[in-house]
Amino acid sequence: MILGDFGTSYTKLCTDGDMRIIPTVELEDGFTADFGCGHHARGHADRIENELVSFATGAKAMVARDDFVCVDVGSRDIKKVTFRDARYAGCDWNYVCGSLAGFTMELLSSYYHLDYQQIQPSGEGLPVKCGILGISRLFDLVAQGEDLPRAVARFVKGVAMNVYHFAGKPQTLFLAGGMCENNLFVRSIPAEVVKLGRFVSVEGLKILIEKDVGHR
Amino acid sequence: MVGIIGLPSRSLLDEFRADDMVDLDCPLQGVLSYDAVESRCPKIFCAVLTTCFTNAMLVKPHVILADVGPGKCEGARYLCAILKDLLPSTTIITEENLDSVRRPQTNCECYTVRLRERMQRIVDRVIRPELPDFPKSNSSPRAGFWGVPPRDFAILEGFPDQTIILGWSRCMNSRTPADLQLEMYVPADVPVVFFSQSFCQKSILAKALAEKYQGLFVECDEKVDSSTIQKIEAFLKLRGAL
Numbered sequence: 001m002i003l004g005d006f007g008t009s010y011t012k013l014c015t016d017g018d019m020r021i022i023p024t025v026e027l028e029d030g031f032t033a034d035f036g037c038g039h040h041a042r043g044h045a046d047r048i049e050n051e052l053v054s055f056a057t058g059a060k061a062m063v064a065r066d067d068f069v070c071v072d073v074g075s076r077d078i079k080k081v082t083f084r085d086a087r088y089a090g091c092d093w094n095y096v097c098g099s100l101a102g103f104t105m106e107l108l109s110s111y112y113h114l115d116y117q118q119i120q121p122s123g124e125g126l127p128v129k130c131g132i133l134g135i136s137r138l139f140d141l142v143a144q145g146e147d148l149p150r151a152v153a154r155f156v157k158g159v160a161m162n163v164y165h166f167a168g169k170p171q172t173l174f175l176a177g178g179m180c181e182n183n184l185f186v187r188s189i190p191a192e193v194v195k196l197g198r199f200v201s202v203e204g205l206k207i208l209i210e211k212d213v214g215h216r
Numbered sequence: 217m218v219g220i221i222g223l224p225s226r227s228l229l230d231e232f233r234a235d236d237m238v239d240l241d242c243p244l245q246g247v248l249s250y251d252a253v254e255s256r257c258p259k260i261f262c263a264v265l266t267t268c269f270t271n272a273m274l275v276k277p278h279v280i281l282a283d284v285g286p287g288k289c290e291g292a293r294y295l296c297a298i299l300k301d302l303l304p305s306t307t308i309i310t311e312e313n314l315d316s317v318r319r320p321q322t323n324c325e326c327y328t329v330r331l332r333e334r335m336q337r338i339v340d341r342v343i344r345p346e347l348p349d350f351p352k353s354n355s356s357p358r359a360g361f362w363g364v365p366p367r368d369f370a371i372l373e374g375f376p377d378q379t380i381i382l383g384w385s386r387c388m389n390s391r392t393p394a395d396l397q398l399e400m401y402v403p404a405d406v407p408v409v410f411f412s413q414s415f416c417q418k419s420i421l422a423k424a425l426a427e428k429y430q431g432l433f434v435e436c437d438e439k440v441d442s443s444t445i446q447k448i449e450a451f452l453k454l455r456g457a458l
Contacts, residue, residue, distance in 0.1 A: 052450030077443075088454040089430055093447050 003209070004033035005054070005201040006040035009075040009103060010178065014202045021198060035209050037201055039076060049208055051201060052091050055176070056081040058204030060088070062196050063174055070174035071167045072200065073185075075103040078166055094166055101128065101159045102179060104135055108152060116184040119149045121157065125188075128158035153184065160188035167191075176200040219275060219306075221268050221292055222283035223342055223393040225313040232279065237343035240271040240280070243367070256298065262415045263367040263438040265291045272299055277306060285312025287393025289417060318390040318398065324381035326350035331361060331379045332372040338381070338389045339365050353378075359457035361385070362402065362431070363411030363422060371411065371440040374449050376457055380406065384418065402429050407455035409434060409448055 005012040011024045013033070024040050036045025037054040059070040059081055066086040072079040078094040078101070109116060126141070128134030134155055141151040167173050172192045179185045180195040218235045238244065241264055250257070250266065252273040257266055272280060280303075284293035296310050323334045329350050341347050357380035361372065364384045382402060387395045400421070402408055408431035412419035419435055426433035432451040434444050452458045 050446050050450045050453065052446060053453050056450070056454050084430075090432065091447065091450055091454065093443060 001035075001209075002033040003202050003205040004036040004038070004041070004045060005051075005199070005205070006033075006036055006038035006044050007074055007076075008039050009106070010198075011038070011040070011044075012199050012202050014199070014206065019199055019202070035205050037205060049205060052079060052081070052093060054201040054204035054208060055079055056088060056091060056204065057207050058200040058202070059083075059174065059176065059196065061203055061207055062200060063194075068172065068174055069167050069170045070176060070196065070200070071163055072176040073102050073163055073179040074177050075106070078163060080167055082168070092166070101134070101162065102177070105156060105159065105179075105182065105185070108135070108138070108155070112148060112152070114149070114152060116156070116182045119153050119156075119184045121184060121187045122150060122153035123157075124154055125157035125161045126154045128155060128162060134158060153188075156182075156184050157188045160185055161190075164189050164191060217275060217277040217279075219272055219277035219280040220282075220343055221272075221280060221296070222288035223313060223388055223391065224281045224283050224311060225315050226391060228281055228309065228311055228313075229343075229345075232281065235279070238271070238275060238277065239339065239343050240268045240275070240277075241365075242271075242339060243267055244271055244275070256302075260415060262289075262291055262413055264364070264413055264416075265289075265295055266438075267367065268292070269295055269299075272303065272306075276303060280306055280308045282308065282310045283313040283393060284310045285314065285394060286396075287313045287387070312394075314394055315392050316395065318392050318395065320349070320352070321381075321386055321389050322349045322352035323389050324386050325352045325357070327353040327355055327357065327378040330377055331375045331381070332369050334381065335361075335365055335369065335372055335385060338385055342388070357403070357406050359452055359455075360402070360406045360408035360431070361411065362408050362425065364388075364413060364416070364418065366411060366436065366440070367413060367438055368436060368440045371434075371436060371444070371448070374445060374458075375409075375452065378457075382408065383410075383422075400425065402431075404429075407431065407452065407457050409451065411435070413437070 003014040033045045035047050037049045037051040041048045067084050069082045080092045082089045126137045138155045174194045176196045186193050218232045218237045219240045221240050253269045282296050300308050358376050358378040360380045360382050362383035387393050387399050410422040410426040410431050410433045412422040412435045414435050414437040423433045
């Protein structure tokens with residue numbers, strides 16, 4: 001049984017319990033999962049689940065609280081799911097104003113050969129409406145003589161504040177997706193951050209397919 | 217040909233019943249181009265009013281009946297002022313429809329007919345009031361759709377048949393378009409999608425009511441995109457409506 005979360009940049013796979021992550025562009029031609037979700041699931045999965053449903057189902061299973069908000073910061077978009085009294089209370093999906101934030105951060109680190117683990121968080125953020133507008137502001141700062149790591153820290157702070165506000169400014173923010181591995185981003189969020197990792201949606205797929213089998 | 221904008225009063229519509237009528241708020245077959253209004257209509261503008269504008273310029277009705285009061289919007293008032301200037305051969309009759317006697321909203325609570333079909337019936341009844349209402353169901357709704365009839369009816373496809381119609385569409389069905397109390401009615405314990413056309417003043421109602429009733433706020437411009445469809449599907453699935 002192969003389960004796959006086919007994201008814009010990375011695909012998270014669970015093959016008979018074995019978890020791995022590969023760049024989506026490196027997926028073999030004709031690769032097909034039994035059950036999948038994500039932006040690139042079409043053509044790569046026999047059955048497709050709505051990506052917000054798989055994400056919310058995984059988050060509910062991984063967080064032992066009745067009230068919480070979980071945010072998945074992806075390459076292309078930001079997803080949020082909220083639970084109140086152990087009941088699903090709402091979801092949101094920012095694929096316009098928050099778009100490309102994750103992708104842009106990865107692009108920046110490659111372009112400038114940056115190690116996000118080594119950069120100190122900034123108290124002051126850049127207004128980052130989206131990745132493209134944000135990177136333009138960052139280049140302006142660098143051109144004005146700002147130290148590169150400090151400028152990047154301000155960019156990341158801007159993205160982190162967007163995510164924090166998108167989440168509804170919680171005291172504790174449950175974070176999913178590739179940004180869990182970016183310490184600069186995590187430390188730039190002004191809340192307690194609990195990292196759930198990159199397989200939240202895959203965990204959701206596991207539960208949903210088990211339920212489905214149980215119903216048959 | 218008589219063109220209709222918004223929902224004029226019954227008495228005004230009745231004066232023109234013998235004429236052919238066309239609802240200018242709805243996309244008309246064969247009218248696909250905004251070229252007719254491009255030089256005068258900003259890109260960032262309500263898609264429904266842009267549709268009214270385009271249709272009026274291309275169809276050139278001999279009379280336009282328009283509600284420009286609280287049952288429609290200021291945008292319609294401005295649009296009619298512009299049309300008076302651009303269509304000198306058209307008689308433009310504006311009014312503030314304050315009809316307050318509600319008719320039964322059975323189309324909104326018939327759960328054996330698809331949501332899209334019921335919404336279409338509500339819209340069609342503006343110019344064809346002889347069309348029968350769908351019967352009210354005795355069962356409870358599983359979901360709700362709040363808002364105006366959308367520019368793109370594709371947004372209605374993913375809802376279960378057991379979806380109650382709320383908001384201004386309900387007022388339209390009731391033929392009381394300025395009935396704010398009815399527009400703000402939301403039943404308890406029903407997962408409701410609060411829809412607004414982009415750039416519409418009603419978006420503040422949609423957003424605030426979504427927060428109050430733990431619903432989902434969505435806004436769309438001309439065409440609904442797949443991400444919005446997925447967001448609605450997830451909301452309905454996770455709240456047990458699908």
